[in-house]
Amino acid sequence: MDNTLSPASSDPAADPPERAASPESARRVAVASFIGNTVELYDFFLYGMAAALVLDDVFFPNLSPLNATLASFSTYAVAFLARPIGSIVFGHFGDRVGRKSVLVASLLLMGVSTALVGLLPGYATLGVWAPLLLVLLRCLQGIGIGGEWGGAVLLAVEHAPRGRRGLYAAFPQLGPPVGFSAATGAFWLVSASLDEAAFTSWGWRVPFLLSFVLVAVGLVVRLKISETPVFARSMARQEASKAPTLELFRCHTRELLLGAGAMAVVYALFYTSMTYSLSYATTTLGVPRTTMLSLSLVACLFLAAGIWFAATRSDTAGRRRPALLGCGLAAVWGLLLFPLLDTGRPVLMALALGGATFCVGVASGPMGAYLPELFPARVRYSGASLAYNLGGVLGGAVSPLVVPRLQPAFGSASVGWYVSAMALVSLLCVRALPETRERELD
Numbered sequence: 001m002d003n004t005l006s007p008a009s010s011d012p013a014a015d016p017p018e019r020a021a022s023p024e025s026a027r028r029v030a031v032a033s034f035i036g037n038t039v040e041l042y043d044f045f046l047y048g049m050a051a052a053l054v055l056d057d058v059f060f061p062n063l064s065p066l067n068a069t070l071a072s073f074s075t076y077a078v079a080f081l082a083r084p085i086g087s088i089v090f091g092h093f094g095d096r097v098g099r100k101s102v103l104v105a106s107l108l109l110m111g112v113s114t115a116l117v118g119l120l121p122g123y124a125t126l127g128v129w130a131p132l133l134l135v136l137l138r139c140l141q142g143i144g145i146g147g148e149w150g151g152a153v154l155l156a157v158e159h160a161p162r163g164r165r166g167l168y169a170a171f172p173q174l175g176p177p178v179g180f181s182a183a184t185g186a187f188w189l190v191s192a193s194l195d196e197a198a199f200t201s202w203g204w205r206v207p208f209l210l211s212f213v214l215v216a217v218g219l220v221v222r223l224k225i226s227e228t229p230v231f232a233r234s235m236a237r238q239e240a241s242k243a244p245t246l247e248l249f250r251c252h253t254r255e256l257l258l259g260a261g262a263m264a265v266v267y268a269l270f271y272t273s274m275t276y277s278l279s280y281a282t283t284t285l286g287v288p289r290t291t292m293l294s295l296s297l298v299a300c301l302f303l304a305a306g307i308w309f310a311a312t313r314s315d316t317a318g319r320r321r322p323a324l325l326g327c328g329l330a331a332v333w334g335l336l337l338f339p340l341l342d343t344g345r346p347v348l349m350a351l352a353l354g355g356a357t358f359c360v361g362v363a364s365g366p367m368g369a370y371l372p373e374l375f376p377a378r379v380r381y382s383g384a385s386l387a388y389n390l391g392g393v394l395g396g397a398v399s400p401l402v403v404p405r406l407q408p409a410f411g412s413a414s415v416g417w418y419v420s421a422m423a424l425v426s427l428l429c430v431r432a433l434p435e436t437r438e439r440e441l442d
Contacts, residue, residue, distance in 0.1 A: 025226070026159040030171040032225045036107060037152040037172040039218035041179025043114035043211050044079070044145050047138060048271075049187045050117075051075065052279040053289060054204045058122040059131045065283075075135050079142030080267070080397035083389035086146020088245050091382030094151055095244040098227050098235075099158070099381065103151040107222060110144030111215030113137045118208025150385030153368045158228035158377075158441060163315060166437075169368030170311035177303040177361070180274065184300070186210065188293040230441050234377045244382040248375070255374040256387050261429030262323065263371075263391025265330050266364040268422040271399045272415060273356035274299065277341060280407065285344050295346065299353035306361020311368060318437045319370035320430055326363025327427035333359050334419030338412035363426065373436035380441075395422060 055075070056068035063071060086106070094102040117137050123130045152172035160168035186207035194203040234240065241247045248256060274296060281287040310322035333355050340352035367388070375383030399418075406414045 026156075026161065026168060029159045029225050029228075030156045030168045032221045033152040033155045034171040034174055034178075035221045036103060036218045037148060037175025038179045038182070039214045040107060040110045040145055040148045041175045042182045042214060043110050043179075044141060045176075045180045045183040046114060046186070046207050046211075047079070047117065047141065048275040049183050049207075049278070050204055052275055053187065053191075053282070054200055055134075057200055058204075059134055061123055071131070074401065075131070075138050077397045077400040078135055078138045079145065080389075080392045082139045082142025083146035083392050084386060086143035086148075087150065087382065087385035087389045088146075089143065090147020091150060091385045092244050094147070094154070094381030094385075095379055096240050096242075099151050099154050099231055100222065100225060100227050102147060102381070103155070104219065104222050106144050106147040106151065107215060107218050110141060110148065111211050111218070113140040113144060114208055114211040115215075118205040118211070146389050147385060149388050150372075150381050153384065154231075154372055154381055155225065155228060157369055157372045158230035165369040165373070166311045166314035166319070166366060169372075170308055170365065173307045173311055173365060173368040174304055176364075177300045177307065177357075180303070181297055181300040183207065184293050184296045188290060188297070191293065192290050230377055233442060239378050241378040244379045245386075248379045248382050248386065252375055252379065252383055255433070256383060256390070258429045258433050259371050259374055259383075259387030260390035260394060262327075262426050262433065263364070263367065263388055264394035264429075265327055265419070265423040265426035266360055266367075267392050267395030268399045269330050269334065269356055269363075269395075269419050270360045271396055272403055272419055273337060273353050273360070276400070276403050276415075277337075277353065279404075280412070281341060281349070284407075285342070287344065287349070291346060295350050295353055298350050299357040302354035303357035303361045306358040306363075307365040308361075310362040310365025314366035314369060314437065318435045319366040319373070320433065320435050322362060323366045323370065323430045324427060326359055326361070326365070327423050327430060330356075330359040330363055331420045331423035331427065334423060335413075335416045337419065338416050342412060370433075370436060373439050373441070374433070377442060 056063070056065075056071065059075075060068040060071045090102050090106055093105075114137075117134065120126075120133055120137065121130060126133070149172070152175065153169050156168040156172050157165045187204070190203045190206050191199055278292050278296065281292050282289050306326070310326060313322050337352050337356050340348045340355075343349070371384040371387050372380055374387070399422075402418065403415050406418060
């Protein structure tokens with residue numbers, strides 16, 4: 001945001017209808033975007049936990065163990081395919097109506113869909129309708145989360161003082177590690193408190209039902225924040241795009257595709273280390289479920305550290321350099337992840353997961369400011385959201401379909417090579433993008 005705009009300007013088009021956000025207001029919005037994003041990511045990650053631990057038994061009991069796992073992770077992948085739809089729908093209204101109101105709608109859709117998963121009867125009760133309804137709810141989750149990230153980071157970035165966008169964007173970027181920690185902690189508590197039969201029968205549903213409470217908290221927070229000054233000025237100048245998605249593909253295709261490619265390794269490595277590894281370690285290596293959930297909680301600390309380091313560093317070093325560093329580290333760590341996991345030693349397994357999530361954090365940390373800066377205000381919600389979620393298709397939807405087949409067929413080392421290949425793709429995409437730190441948002 002350009003803080004040099006003069007409130008006394010005689011040009012009505014240049015005179016903003018509201019002053020630039022005060023530091024106190026900007027910090028309040030950053031915290032609110034963090035809370036809302038955390039709630040939505042808690043809802044989203046719950047499904048990944050359940051897919052790795054229990055959904056195959058509840059919804060696919062008639063399949064072989066391998067096919068049940070593949071089916072469970074396929075429903076996990078469905079949401080990533082639905083996310084671009086959410087980006088288009090919510091991005092359209094976010095660019096035409098405003099960031100705040102769209103975020104309230106996405107939070108409601110995500111929260112209700114998640115809670116209904118906790119109420120959905122299993123295959124034993126509904127038969128084939130149970131997995132079909134599960135897929136439907138997962139699609140709705142994907143649509144809801146597809147509009148979340150872009151709006152959350154835009155709230156922070158478009159309120160932020162110039163030169164501190166990376167710092168303010170770090171707050172919503174911390175939503176994934178905190179949301180994942182909350183989801184993991186909820187499953188850990190339920191798993192540690194119940195025996196296997198009770199956990200499989202009803203205990204796994206408790207974390208999903210908690211979504212009702214968390215969504216209420218998120219709504220209260222989001223309803224109290226203001227629209228961004230950048231969007232308000234854009235509307236005052238009557239610059240809203242009539243068809244943001246069409247304009248995006250017509251005028252900004254290169255930035256959209258390269259931004260998506262830059263995000264691919266973030267999703268691929270995160271899925272592999274924090275979702276598939278949980279299933280692999282508990283079934284193939286025989287590691288206790290509570291041990292793996294505890295290690296996942298530790299790994300979330302590394303993820304948060306990587307995000308904070310890279311996001312704040314991007315305000316001085318630029319967006320490209322920390323993003324390139326994260327992709328390079330991910331290319332190396334992909335080859336180390338499974339050799340460390342295969343030792344079965346908790347300390348080395350913690351190192352494997354912590355190193356992987358730190359790489360994810362460094363690669364994704366600058367993206368909270370980088371992707372919005374690639375696009376003009378009139379299509380920024382659509383552009384940032386769609387780039388982010390198309391990256392989710394490349395890394396988050398493809399990986400659950402590929403990785404569970406690679407490991408049994410070619411060994412765990414093949415999964416590491418797959419992750420490293422995705423990291424190289426992302427690295428090349430970041431290299432092709434321009435530096436944006438000095439760009440104006442208006």
